Amino acid sequence: MRLPRHRDAQLHSIFERAMFEQRHSLYGWGSGLFALALLMCLLYPTVRSNPALATLHETYPKALRSLFGITNLATGTGFLRAELFSVVAPMLVIVLAVLWGGDTIAGEEERGTINLLLSNPVTRWRVLLEKWAALLAGVVAVCGGLAAGLAIGSPLARLDIAWSRLAAAILATALLGALFASVALALGAASGRRGLARGVASLLAVASYLLSSLANLISWLAPLKGLSPWYHALGVDPLSRGLQLDHVSIVAAMTLFAAGVAVVGFERRDLAV
Amino acid sequence: MSGSTVSEPKRSEARCAPSARPPIQMEAVTKRYRGARGIEDMDLELRAGEVFAFLGPNGAGKTTTIRILLDLIRPDAGRVQLFGLDVRRHGVEVRRRVGYLPGELGLYEQLTAREILSHFAYLRGAGRSEPFAELAERFELELSRPVRSLSKGNRQKVALVQALMGDPELLILDEPTTGLDPLVQDQVHATIRSAARSGRSVFLSSHVLSEVASVADRVGIISDGRIARLVRIEELRAAAVHYVDVRFQGQGGYEELCALSNVRITADAGATMSIEVTGSLDPVIAVLARYAIADLTIRETDLETVFRGALGRHDEKPGRGAAA
Incomplete structure (x- = not known):
């Protein structure tokens, strides 16, 4: 099953090793997202040619429309938002990000490899930041698969969406991934427990999605939607409105904050045997 | 002029002081x-060039x-210095001078031994060279095999090579020979001794008496989180018991031997x-030399037995025993 490697990889820094270790899931998830994006695009012509679908969304209950970002499916933007960017693509990216992020420190700790690693003349914060950088690079690379799928599928199926809008939506997706990867990293680094890190980070991701989607329906939630990173990333509809720097920078700031929490939490703690 | 000759040694002493800081000091x-x-x-000091063994059952605090x-963990109270430097504040500086072998070994399973070691x-600042x-080669370690396919002994060798590479000033070895076959264990002991010689x-920590007896200069016996006793192996050796069986050609020197304070006669058939x-x-040899001897055998208790004895005595009468 596993082919022997005939050459030793050139791994030196912690960043290089982290990239090497996540390569299999990076290839897998990257090509999965590529295929998903491409397939979705290729489905679009059949939807567009079906006039009933153009008004279908009006028959949906408001809650469903809001939850799944369903508008006019007969436009390229409306179709892609509903089928890809409302839930599916960002959730997939977040799932992977949380799996990776939770494993970054807590996984090394549970496997006992962190003892040897930290007995080297390196600071904990350097270990953490190098691994964080690899984590972000991995999330970006996986979103590269999504981007590639759209880059091929969009002109092919004549989705008629500006490149800048597509790029803005992909960036927002990647940022959400980066944020929840960092949240899972911080939880794992502060607790040393992988399961807890992954569980709580996933919960937060789902909560932020629900908050962003339901804020339009439930009046008392509306003032809270600014707390949801999902709202700032995808809730503001980058696919039709393009990059909105003010919202995007809020998600970026949350990501940096999570990384800061990770450093502090990791520095202060006793490591498990 | 006379003043300068007095102050001279003082100054050189001061200059030597940093390097003379003990490799380990816990207060x-x-x-x-x-x-x-x-x-x-816990108070503990390791002297430069010393092999100190921590002996005790699992869970004693080693x-x-x-x-x-x-x-890796932080104490609630007390001071911990290596080479006179605080392990928390000067961690990087300190660990550059330390080679460590963990007790519970976790290695990157998907990497090969070479990948781990070069990482x-x-x-450790060796760039892209291979100081290992x-x-x-000495430990006959196959570098190109993934760690997950290595036996327990070979994995331990990876960790050992990792600890020894770069020739660190201080080796901290947590149960270094666990899982190794006897030949490799001897190799490890030889390596420890030669490191100390240089x-x-x-x-090192161990729960194997014979290992401690064969490599250590000093042993700290730890139980329930405290050092119960410190023992010098040399003193232990000096207090070792010899069993002498002697057959005289004529009459034996019973009285003379009885008079010796460190002798106990266990069997006497004339x-x-x-x-x-x-x-x-x-003194025993001196007495025997005055008699005609038909046969003489002398056996020494191995250090392990002595050790066990010393430990046993400690349990009965804390603070007293064969060695200080």
Whole structure:
């Protein structure tokens, strides 16, 4: 099953090793997202040619429309938002990000490899930041698969969406991934427990999605939607409105904050045997 | 002029002071765990060039102590310095001079031994060189195989090579021979001894008496998070018991032997005699030399037995025993 490697990889820094270790899931998830994006695009012509679908969304209950970002499916933007960017693509990216992020420190700790690693003349914060950088690079690379799928599928199926809008939506997706990867990293680094890190980070991701989607329906939630990173990333509809720097920078700031929490939490703690 | 000759040695002493700082110094270190054992008010000093062994049952606090030395866990109270530097504040500087072998070994399973070793060598500032090549050869370690396919002994060798590479000033080895076959164990012991001969200091933990007896200069016996006793192996050896069986050609020197303070006669059949000698054999030999001897055998208790004895005595009468 596993082919022997005939050459030793050139791994030196912690960043290089982290990239090497996540390569299999990076290839897998990257090509999965590529295929998903491409397939979705290729489905679009059949939807567009079906006039009933153009008004279908009006028959949906408001809650469903809001939850799944369903508008006019007969436009390229409306179709892609509903089928890809409302839930599916960002959730997939977040799932992977949380799996990776939770494993970054807590996984090394549970496997006992962190003892040897930290007995080297390196600071904990350097270990953490190098691994964080690899984590972000991995999330970006996986979103590269999504981007590639759209880059091929969009002109092919004549989705008629500006490149800048597509790029803005992909960036927002990647940022959400980066944020929840960092949240899972911080939880794992502060607790040393992988399961807890992954569980709580996933919960937060789902909560932020629900908050962003339901804020339009439930009046008392509306003032809270600014707390949801999902709202700032995808809730503001980058696919039709393009990059909105003010919202995007809020998600970026949350990501940096999570990384800061990770450093502090990791520095202060006793490591498990 | 006379003033300068007086101050001269002082100044050179001051200059020597930093390098003369003990490799390990712990003062009143306490680490408590919720509902579990830790270490309690521990004082410990390792001298340069010394092999110090921590001996005690599992859970006595050996690994806790070692993990504190590496700043993997932080004590609740007390001071921990390596080479005179605080392990927390000067962690990077300190760990550059330390080679560490963990008790619970976790290795990157998907990497090969070479990948792991060159990764750590890089983190130790060796750039892209392979400072482990010679060591790997000495321990017959296959560098190109993924760690997950290695036996327990070979995995331990990876860790050992990792600890030894770069020839660190201080080796901290947590149960270094666990899982190794006897030949490799001997190799490890030889490596420890030769490191000490070349001026390196070694701090190892073990629960194997024979191992401790064969490599250590000094032994700290730890139980329930405290050092119950410190023993010099040399003193232990000096207090070792010899069993002497002697057959005289004529009449034996029973009275003369009885008069010796460190002799106990265990069997006496006139011409043949069995005696136990604690400490120096010299007086016994001097007595025997005056008689015609038909046969003489002398057996030494192995150090392990002595050790066990010393430990046993400690349990009965704390603070007293064969060695200080």
